[in-house]
Amino acid sequence: MTKKGVKISLEKGLQNQIRDFFKKGLEKGVFDAVILPVRVPGKDSYAWILMNNAKLIDQANPVPPVMPVQGAKALKALTRKGNGIINVATIMRSCEIRAAIELSKLNQVNLEKITLVSYDCPGAVPMKGYNRIPEEMEKSFQNALAGKDFANDKMKEVCGICVDFANSPADLHFGFAGMENDGILFSNSDKGTAILDTLKMKCSEDDSQWKNSVNIIKEQKSKNRIEVYKSIQPEVEGLDNLQTTFAKCIGCHNCQSVCPICYCRQCYFDSSASKQTADYLQDKAKNRGGIGFPRDKIMFQVGRMAHMSLSCVSCGQCMDACPVDIPVAKIFSYVAAKTQDTFEYHAGTTADGAVPLKVYKQDELNKIHELIKNAEPQGSQHE
Amino acid sequence: MEKEFIPRITSFVCKWCTYTGADLAGTSRLQYPTSIILLKVLCSSRIDPVFLIKSYLKGADGVLIGGCHPGDCHYETGNYHTRRRFKILTEIFSTLGLPKERLRLSWISASEGPKFAQVSNEFTDKIENLGPNNARENMFL
Amino acid sequence: MNKVIKIENGTKQGVLNFLEHLITTDKISGVLTLRKINEKGICDYGFISDAKELKFADPFAPVMPINAAQTLSSLTPTTKPIAAIIKPCELRGFVERVKRVQGSMKNVLLISYTCGGVLPLNTFQGDGSEKIIADYYNAISKGETPGSIRPTCKACEYFVPMMADITIPLLGNSESESECSLIMNSEFAIQISKEFQCEIITSELDSKIIDKVLAVRISEKEKLYNKTKVTKDGLDELVNIFGKCVGCHGCSRVCPICYCVMCDFESHNFDYNIEIFETELEQKGALRLPPDTVFFQIGRLAHMSFSCVGCGQCEDVCPANIPVATIFKKVGEATAGLFDYIPGKDLEEAIPVMIFKEEEFEEIGK
Numbered sequence: 001m002t003k004k005g006v007k008i009s010l011e012k013g014l015q016n017q018i019r020d021f022f023k024k025g026l027e028k029g030v031f032d033a034v035i036l037p038v039r040v041p042g043k044d045s046y047a048w049i050l051m052n053n054a055k056l057i058d059q060a061n062p063v064p065p066v067m068p069v070q071g072a073k074a075l076k077a078l079t080r081k082g083n084g085i086i087n088v089a090t091i092m093r094s095c096e097i098r099a100a101i102e103l104s105k106l107n108q109v110n111l112e113k114i115t116l117v118s119y120d121c122p123g124a125v126p127m128k129g130y131n132r133i134p135e136e137m138e139k140s141f142q143n144a145l146a147g148k149d150f151a152n153d154k155m156k157e158v159c160g161i162c163v164d165f166a167n168s169p170a171d172l173h174f175g176f177a178g179m180e181n182d183g184i185l186f187s188n189s190d191k192g193t194a195i196l197d198t199l200k201m202k203c204s205e206d207d208s209q210w211k212n213s214v215n216i217i218k219e220q221k222s223k224n225r226i227e228v229y230k231s232i233q234p235e236v237e238g239l240d241n242l243q244t245t246f247a248k249c250i251g252c253h254n255c256q257s258v259c260p261i262c263y264c265r266q267c268y269f270d271s272s273a274s275k276q277t278a279d280y281l282q283d284k285a286k287n288r289g290g291i292g293f294p295r296d297k298i299m300f301q302v303g304r305m306a307h308m309s310l311s312c313v314s315c316g317q318c319m320d321a322c323p324v325d326i327p328v329a330k331i332f333s334y335v336a337a338k339t340q341d342t343f344e345y346h347a348g349t350t351a352d353g354a355v356p357l358k359v360y361k362q363d364e365l366n367k368i369h370e371l372i373k374n375a376e377p378q379g380s381q382h383e
Numbered sequence: 384m385e386k387e388f389i390p391r392i393t394s395f396v397c398k399w400c401t402y403t404g405a406d407l408a409g410t411s412r413l414q415y416p417t418s419i420i421l422l423k424v425l426c427s428s429r430i431d432p433v434f435l436i437k438s439y440l441k442g443a444d445g446v447l448i449g450g451c452h453p454g455d456c457h458y459e460t461g462n463y464h465t466r467r468r469f470k471i472l473t474e475i476f477s478t479l480g481l482p483k484e485r486l487r488l489s490w491i492s493a494s495e496g497p498k499f500a501q502v503s504n505e506f507t508d509k510i511e512n513l514g515p516n517n518a519r520e521n522m523f524l
Numbered sequence: 525m526n527k528v529i530k531i532e533n534g535t536k537q538g539v540l541n542f543l544e545h546l547i548t549t550d551k552i553s554g555v556l557t558l559r560k561i562n563e564k565g566i567c568d569y570g571f572i573s574d575a576k577e578l579k580f581a582d583p584f585a586p587v588m589p590i591n592a593a594q595t596l597s598s599l600t601p602t603t604k605p606i607a608a609i610i611k612p613c614e615l616r617g618f619v620e621r622v623k624r625v626q627g628s629m630k631n632v633l634l635i636s637y638t639c640g641g642v643l644p645l646n647t648f649q650g651d652g653s654e655k656i657i658a659d660y661y662n663a664i665s666k667g668e669t670p671g672s673i674r675p676t677c678k679a680c681e682y683f684v685p686m687m688a689d690i691t692i693p694l695l696g697n698s699e700s701e702s703e704c705s706l707i708m709n710s711e712f713a714i715q716i717s718k719e720f721q722c723e724i725i726t727s728e729l730d731s732k733i734i735d736k737v738l739a740v741r742i743s744e745k746e747k748l749y750n751k752t753k754v755t756k757d758g759l760d761e762l763v764n765i766f767g768k769c770v771g772c773h774g775c776s777r778v779c780p781i782c783y784c785v786m787c788d789f790e791s792h793n794f795d796y797n798i799e800i801f802e803t804e805l806e807q808k809g810a811l812r813l814p815p816d817t818v819f820f821q822i823g824r825l826a827h828m829s830f831s832c833v834g835c836g837q838c839e840d841v842c843p844a845n846i847p848v849a850t851i852f853k854k855v856g857e858a859t860a861g862l863f864d865y866i867p868g869k870d871l872e873e874a875i876p877v878m879i880f881k882e883e884e885f886e887e888i889g890k
């Protein structure tokens with residue numbers, strides 16, 4: 001099904017086009033404020049800034065090279081409590097939009113007054129790389145963006161395998177992949193369509209060229225994804241391998257605290273409920289000869305997977321924040337693909353519906369019944 | 384023309400002494416500046432230094448704490464603790480090069496209406512000289 | 525002069541012999557020590573109860589996977605004696621925790637050593653670390669400061685353990701390959717090691733070496749503080765430094781002093797209604813989301829800086845490469861200095877905010 005979108009000239013560059021769009025929106029009162037990334041004074045990162053002043057938009061870089069704070073977290077900070085009166089628009093990467101959608105399904109973000117805009121994402125530069133040589137990274141990212149390069153090796157590893165780089169339920173989307181001098185701005189929702197109407201932006205452009213290009217890129221990324229998943233599989237299959245992979249883990253829980261999906265104020269694995277007494281620990285050491293600290297490294301990782309992998313959007317933040325460089329995001333992405341497939345769910349890609357753990361069908365997952373049956377000892381009383 | 388600078392001074396005062404002192408200043412028609420915004424707490428020791436930091440970072444031009452004189456605290460030793468915590472905070476400010484002049488601690492008893500007026504005036508003058516707190520404009524905090 | 529156990533074996537082997545004796549004769553139920561957990565040389569802290577497992581122990585490994593003060597908190601109070609062999613700043617961290625009732629020193633045989641510093645986590649556990657580690661041991665046996673250690677270690681003046689039951693001279697000890705001395709500082713240490721077959725002499729740490737290292741550390745500290753423009757530069761510089769903070773709060777989670785299960789800055793207290801943002805936007809025109817980046821840092825300083833032991837753990841885990849520990853150490857020195865307080869020096873010394881003197885500091889900011 002082809003869609004119509006607004007033809008966008010990219011002559012002035014994508015960043016400027018997007019700035020103009022937001023300025024226009026503010027001037028016309030379509031929204032009262034916008035949330036955009038602005039480079040911090042140290043020039044070594046970006047911050048999400050909520051602003052209501054059109055002049056400030058010139059300072060913003062709508063498509064920044066890095067993702068220091070997952071955008072969904074900024075939206076959560078703003079909308080989790082109370083009912084706002086102002087309409088706010090923001091532009092974010094696909095994984096940020098998808099995380100925001102998941103959070104809204106989990107009642108942590110309220111999207112009622114938020115307009116989500118997205119774009120074809122060329123990936124994000126890892127934070128640690130950017131911190132050290134910001135100018136260099138800035139350049140390579142802007143080149144990738146201008147050159148419509150969706151396979152740039154400076155980006156986070158998970159970006160290379162992201163099949164949703166141009167796919168999110170954002171109200172509006174700036175597409176430009178594979179297009180020559182133009183881009184296309186189209187709507188995915190009634191909210192988006194209403195905004196284009198108010199701004200008198202005409203949807204006359206056919207999206208088929210863009211769609212074809214996106215599909216080609218997607219195919220390549222799918223292939224990479226299979227490869228990466230294949231390479232990660234032996235690292236996490238079986239307890240021994242899991243233990244080797246997480247041997248370095250120092251239990252800092254940075255991975256959890258930067259994850260957009262892990263919204264709990266107090267993570268179960270940080271709570272007193274998960275702590276063991278001194279006597280218990282000493283007994284355990286006695287039985288085993290010795291115990292290691294931090295405790296429960298694998299318990300934490302697998303537990304976190306059980307709690308949130310159904311909503312993981314493969315944004316890579318966890319891996320970026322790990323001080324000992326464990327490929328956390330690759331592992332979570334791999335596991336999430338499996339758990340999400342079980343429910344034919346694809347986190348954050350549709351705006352409606354519930355997260356799989358909130359709903360059930362009476363007749364589903366029949367394979368599990370078989371598994372249970374097979375596992376049961378012969379002559380068991382339970383049928 | 385430049386707008387006239389009217390400082391905003393967030394003032395945490397204890398209910399038993401300083402607040403009553405401020406009240407007395409009011410009823411005795413002593414002049415004290417409108418810059419003083421009073422926040423009543425049960426005891427000066429209730430004031431987590433974090434409140435003061437927040438006030439400063441949100442743009443308060445001055446932050447004032449008022450409590451009972453040492454030895455007179457309604458809860459006996461509360462204000463001795465306040466004094467240490469406040470001292471620590473000013474030390475953090477000066478080590479980081481932040482304007483510790485914008486922080487002020489004073490002991491004002493229930494009967495010291497005039498002292499309340501005097502401290503308020505002095506501190507307001509000082510803040511006027513310092514000018515507005517530039518944290519108010521900073522969007523990256 | 526102290527009683528000293530002399531063992532004709534390398535320092536590491538000597539200590540392990542001693543620990544083996546304590547475990548096999550049931551004097552202690554186990555020992556907390558760094559240990560190797562795989563052939564790649566990755567270390568964690570292990571609580572070892574079986575003497576056979578001591579072969580994995582690597583008590584002097586220059587690494588701090590977690591600050592052992594946290595670990596000791598979870599292993600205490602204990603009715604049966606245990607031993608712990610940890611670094612001086614970890615010991616000080618533990619003392620600070622005990623003052624906060626987050627553990628107990630009773631029945632804990634605290635063994636520590638003159639410390640040459642630790643390598644950043646990624647250096648120690650990264651590829652090609654063998655050579656760096658070998659160079660490290662070489663340098664510290666000569667009492668030199670290896671270039672590869674954490675910045676705050678280079679600047680650490682408290683490399684001689686305080687409050688240890690047993691002190692082991694390691695730094696500047698050229699004989700550490702061939703002999704081992706355990707300096708007994710407490711009655712507990714003397715009692716528990718009574719049955720250990722060994723030579724006993726009287727001796728003490730070589731003050732010449734200590735003074736030499738101290739001089740280097742002090743000058744390194746000045747350099748470090750000057751390099752990190754934390755001081756006197758005000759709010760703008762603070763924003764320059766912390767502008768890239770991602771708000772992960774990893775720094776507080778790994779800090780031995782920050783013991784709160786629920787940090788105030790993650791609590792409901794600082795989780796705002798949208799109306800608050802709307803009002804602020806009205807006044808300011810622009811604000812950061814999530815908020816409170818600089819606030820968290822100054823707030824944490826106000827809550828704990830006077831107890832900061834300068835271990836450097838916060839800086840090592842910071843994903844944004846912010847020199848957190850340098851700043852906390854510097855500010856901590858100033859705030860603790862107001863009360864002549866040295867964090868973790870003495871269990872009997874109360875935390876400055878828990879006590880007061882009637883006559884001190886007049887009205888402030890007059």
Ligand code: SF4
Pocket residue numbers: 255258259260261262311312313314315316317318319328329332333
């Ligand atoms: S688990 Fe990692 S990759 Fe997945 S949503 Fe969380 S931070 Fe992103």
Ligand code: SF4
Pocket residue numbers: 248249250251252253254255256318321322323324325326328
């Ligand atoms: S961020 Fe890395 S070191 Fe920290 S808990 Fe997660 S996996 Fe472990």
Ligand code: SF4
Pocket residue numbers: 768769770771772773774775776838841842843844845846848
């Ligand atoms: S560890 Fe670094 S990024 Fe995380 S909160 Fe602390 S200073 Fe900020």
Ligand code: SF4
Pocket residue numbers: 775778779780781782831832833834835836837838839848849852853
């Ligand atoms: S603030 Fe940093 S350096 Fe100081 S004790 Fe805590 S983790 Fe160690």
Ligand code: FES
Pocket residue numbers: 397398399400401425426427428449450451456457458461462
């Ligand atoms: S009651 Fe006034 S300071 Fe405590």
